[in-house]
Amino acid sequence: MKNPNFEITNPEGIYDPREHGYSHVATILTGSTLVYVAGQGGSKTDGILSKDFRTQVQITFYNIELALKSKGLALQDVAKLTTLVVNYDNEKHQVLIEESKKIWPDLMFPVNTLIPVHKLALDGMLIEIDATAVSR
Secondary structure, three states: OOOOOEEEEOOOOOOOHHHHOOEOEEEEOOOOOEEEEEEEEOOOOOOOOOOOHHHHHHHHHHHHHHHHHOOOOOHHHEEEEEEEEEOOOHHHHHHHHHHHHHHOOOOOOOEEEEEEEOOOOOOOOOEEEEEEEEOO
């Protein structure tokens, strides 16, 4: 369900980024509450990190979803992501796009900055994503 307190747009004159799993602009309406979720990684409460990138991506989004639920929000309320990927390549990019399309099938993706990195906080951690969401 679309959040009425923010708008996702892709202005003409800039290439259409949706095939890459993100959008260009998120506009937050005045009076909305912003919720910031710290960088989440690909492990559950057991701390085990799968060696499979897709599994870590799925768990990362699951963790963000749990954090948002604690504030009465959902992944569809996310306006902005920052994604850090260890040893980023085209294969990992495709996984991110595929998993994002499962969450945002209407292709109204959050604004996203993807940053390739050499290493993250924990050995074996392949992805970290932080999120900014908007209250309904």
